[in-house]
Amino acid sequence: MSVAMSVTYEGNLRCRAVHEPSGSVLETDAPVDNGGQGALFSPTDLVGAALGACMLTIMGKLAERRGISLEGAELHVEKAMVADPQRRIGTIAVRVAMPAGIDPALRPLFENGARSCPVLNSLDPRIEKTVSFEWR
Numbered sequence: 001m002s003v004a005m006s007v008t009y010e011g012n013l014r015c016r017a018v019h020e021p022s023g024s025v026l027e028t029d030a031p032v033d034n035g036g037q038g039a040l041f042s043p044t045d046l047v048g049a050a051l052g053a054c055m056l057t058i059m060g061k062l063a064e065r066r067g068i069s070l071e072g073a074e075l076h077v078e079k080a081m082v083a084d085p086q087r088r089i090g091t092i093a094v095r096v097a098m099p100a101g102i103d104p105a106l107r108p109l110f111e112n113g114a115r116s117c118p119v120l121n122s123l124d125p126r127i128e129k130t131v132s133f134e135w136r
Helices: 043-065 104-115 118-122
Strands: 005-011 014-019 025-029 074-083 087-098 128-135
Touching: 025 043, 043 074, 043 087, 043 104, 043 118, 087 104, 104 128
Parallel strands: 087 128
Antiparallel strands: 005 014, 014 025, 074 087
């Protein structure tokens, strides 16, 4: 399945992306350390956001199949850039805080599900990736 998106350069290091099937719009800005204002997600910030949304979506699907609510699950992503020799994402650290009441026997299911996320598995192998879970 393919999905089309249109991206337009708006000037001042900002872009506007349109998800063609839905018409949904998002805008980006270059980060301060790369000449932008840092007022919006940067393109590489979106990688982190996509990773977090992907992991929670996969875990949500697993929970729904078992009649479990994951409401309240939170995911924190921290992304750091490097320049070696080109500017790129160097590290991504993910911390998942799961809601209370999930059977401890199901923890591996959710952890493995999150790690099977297509975004995580599409990232450059040079990116140092860590994923940790906090079970309440």
